[in-house]
Amino acid sequence: MNKINNILKNKKCLKFICAAGNENIKEVEALSFVYAYSGFNMIDTAAKREVIQAAKRGIKRAEKSNTVAICVSIGLQSDIHLTKAVINRTKCDICENCINQCEQNAIFKEDEKIYIDEKKCIGCSNCISSCPNGAILKEHKYKSPCEMLLNVLSEDIDCIEFHCNSDNENLILETYSQIKSIYKGHTGVCLDRSKLGDDRIISLIKKMAQDNDNFIIQADGNPMSGKNDDYNSKIQTIAFADLIRKNNIPAFLIASGGTNSKTSEFAKLSGTAIDGVSIGSFARKLVKEEISVPDFFENKAAQESAIEKAKKLADTVLKYL
Ligand code: SF4
Ligand code: SF4
Structure with missing residues (x-):
């Protein structure tokens, strides 16, 4: 104290x-x-x-x-600080645009799919504007x-x-x-x-x-x-x-x-x-x-x-x- x-x-x-x-x-x-x-x-x-x-x-x-x-x-x-990004796979065409936008290195490609490492994501939203398909959403995970x-x-x-x-x-x-x-x-x-x-x-x-x-x-x-x-x-x-x-x-x-x-x-x-x-x-x-x-x-x-x-x-x- x-x-x-x-x-x-x-x-x-x-x-x-x-x-x-x-x-x-x-x-x-x-x-x-x-x-x-x-x-x-x-x-x-x-x-x-x-x-x-x-x-x-x-x-x-x-x-x-x-x-x-x-x-x-x-x-x-409702507070942005407590949200994390999630991918809607039905909309994702694996263009990889979002990967370089993430300063936390939370987004990666594996087995021809895009993933977000939840522990690394801080919910900054940088990736959302980079996605041409609107495939990234924000969710509260806490x-x-x-x-x-x-x-x-x-x-x-x-x-x-x-x-x-x-x-x-x-x-x-x-x-x-x-x-x-x-x-x-x-x-x-x-x-x-x-x-x-x-x-x-x-x-x-x-x-x-x-x-x-x-x-x-x-x-x-x-x-x-x-x-x-x-x-x-x-x-x-x-x-x-x-x-x-x-x-x-x-x-x-x-x-x-x-x-x-x-x-x-x-x-x-x-x-x-x-x-x-x-x-x-x-x-x-x-x-x-x-x-x-x-x-x-x-x-x-x-x-x-x-x-x-x-x-x-x-x-x-x-x-x-
Ligand atoms: S919200 Fe920010 S930290 Fe999370 S995946 Fe998108 S760019 Fe990375
Ligand atoms: S930018 Fe959107 S469509 Fe492209 S890989 Fe990322 S989530 Fe998928």
Whole structure:
């Protein structure tokens, strides 16, 4: 609990997102090692015990177990972060277009059929637009948020993040209340404005923030869109964060969705006070080549190269926080 309390007190959260659907144990361990070592103070994982344990091993390898917190993502069925791609074989003509679009290497061809490795798929949707036949769909593959939470309660974790994009405010509030009755530690929420619009989402956030010390909001812009190191991808994120600040909601505010090395600088230039930045797609892609080598933990050159890039990212973001 001290780890998360220190992060909240210092108002400088630098979170690395493995992705709520990322169940690739080897990748999670390598990414957690690189980003914990390089100055990120929180690692966000899927709600699976083996994934949390992999993240912990990575943090331990980096010798940061006393300072780097683990945040576990759970979510509603309607939230994109908890969906995975599936192939409709009746429509697939095996053109292979989708294979190269997947940055998680989750799509492959075997025995003249296209498959998606469910454990590697993070639901980013990149493959969907590449399919000329509309043969790729998204499905929610997880249990309810509370069941997901109950399955990981035996792990020593530092906070829960509830991904709650839905147009059903009652469902969000009821589920959030159930989560808080199960888990007594810090519970943050991750949401964007796409389903509710400004007035309804502010009213919802105010209700969730009531009687909630250290309420954590991850203000999402365009989920899983941070591929390039530009300013454009994060405009939605900072606009939403600004809306939350202008409504005087007492919250620890983290920017996410389209985030990259320029996010904290952009927030500062916009006059929007944020307490942290979560980076997923951009950070994963940044070190993909290095962590993909088969012997990453024996390969000093690959480790050093990944750490050099990750440290540069961490230092740049922290400079403006
Ligand atoms: S491109 Fe994204 S959604 Fe499609 S299979 Fe790969 S990770 Fe999953
Ligand atoms: S792009 Fe569509 S049609 Fe082509 S291989 Fe992938 S799923 Fe099949």
